[in-house]
Amino acid sequence: MMTFESKYWHLIQFQLAKRLSKDEMIHLCTTLKMRQIKRNVHIEIKQRKISSDVYFLKKGTLKIINISRNGDEMVRHIIKEGDIFGLLGLLDTENKDDYAVAIEDCVICIINADYFKKMMEENKNLNNYILGLAGERIKKLERKISSLLYKDAMTRIEEFIKDFVMEYGEESKEFIVAKNLLTNSDIAKLTSTSRQTVSKTLNNLKRKNIIDFDQNIIQVNKKSINNETKL
Numbered sequence: 379m380m381t382f383e384s385k386y387w388h389l390i391q392f393q394l395a396k397r398l399s400k401d402e403m404i405h406l407c408t409t410l411k412m413r414q415i416k417r418n419v420h421i422e423i424k425q426r427k428i429s430s431d432v433y434f435l436k437k438g439t440l441k442i443i444n445i446s447r448n449g450d451e452m453v454r455h456i457i458k459e460g461d462i463f464g465l466l467g468l469l470d471t472e473n474k475d476d477y478a479v480a481i482e483d484c485v486i487c488i489i490n491a492d493y494f495k496k497m498m499e500e501n502k503n504l505n506n507y508i509l510g511l512a513g514e515r516i517k518k519l520e521r522k523i524s525s526l527l528y529k530d531a532m533t534r535i536e537e538f539i540k541d542f543v544m545e546y547g548e549e550s551k552e553f554i555v556a557k558n559l560l561t562n563s564d565i566a567k568l569t570s571t572s573r574q575t576v577s578k579t580l581n582n583l584k585r586k587n588i589i590d591f592d593q594n595i596i597q598v599n600k601k602s603i604n605n606e607t608k609l
Contacts, residue, residue: 389487392434392460397504402497409493412436415484420477432494433464438484439546439559444476453567455518456481456560458546462511464491481559531571535579538569539589543598553590553597 389395389407398406415421415438440457454476457463463478498505525534547556560568562576569576583589588602 389434392436394434394462394504394507397501397507398497399501402501406489406497409490411488413486413488415440415480415486417480417482419480421479430491431464432462432489432491433478434487434489435459435461435463436485436487439481439557440478440484441481441560441564442476442478451567453564455515455568456542456546462508482557526570531569531575532579532582534569535565535571535576536583536588538565539580539583539596540598540603543589543596544603547597549600550597552601553599554603555595555597558591558594558596 389403389410395403421433421440435457437459439459440463442454442457442463444452444454446452457478498508525537529537542560543554543556546559547554549555562573562580565571565576566573580589580591584591587599589596589598591597
C-alpha cells in the first residue's frame with residue numbers, strides 16, 4: 379500500500395498540483411488510489427466504471443480505444459505522462475464506450491469524479507485549468523477533422539508522425555527522438571488510413587531521410603520541421 383508521503387510526491391509532479399492549495403493537496407492524497415498497469419492491460423469502462431473516476435497518468439503511455447457500431451476498434455487519442463483522462467464524469471468529453479489500453483507499463487492515480495468536481499466548483503483556478511484541457515482536446519479533434527476533409531492519406535500520416543514525435547520526443551543534434559510505441563495499425567486508425575498505406579508512407583519518408591525508425595524509437599529530422607516552419 380502506498381503511503382501518504384508517496385502519494386503526495388507522485389501527485390505534486392503533475393501540473394495540476396500548481397492549481398491546488400496545500401490543504402487541497404492533503405485532502406486529495408487521502409482519497410486518491412494508485413494503481414500499476416502492465417503493458418497491454420485494458421481498463422474496461424464497464425468493469426472500472428471509468429465515468430465515475432478521474433485518472434492521472436503518472437508513468438507510461440496509454441491509448442484510448444472506442445468500439446464503433448460495427449464492432450471495429452478505433453484509436454481515439456494517446457495519453458502521455460502527466461495527462462488526465464476519464465473526464466466523462468466532469469465534462470462529458472469522453473465517450474462512455476471508450477476504454478484505455480496500456481502501451482507500456484503505467485502508474486495511474488485514481489480520484490472519484492464527484493469529489494474532484496466539487497474541488498473544481500470551489501477552486502476557480504483548477505476549474506479553468508480543466509476547462510482548458512478540454513478545449514485543447516476539442517482543438518485536436520477539429521484539426522483531425524480538417525485533415526480528413528482536406529488532406530490526402532500520406533500527408534495525414536506524415537503530419538501525424540511529426541506531431542507525435544514533437545509532442546512525445548526529445549531533441550538530439552539532428553533529430554527529435556521518441557519511443558516507438560505505436561503499431562502501423564494504431565497509426566492507421568488514428569489517421570483514418572490503411573495499415574498498408576502507413577507502411578508505404580513510413581518507408582518513403584525514411585528513404586527521403588525525413589524520419590528514421592526501428593522497433594524501439596522513431597525520429598524526425600529537424601530540418602524537415604524547420605523547412606515547414608519557414609514556409
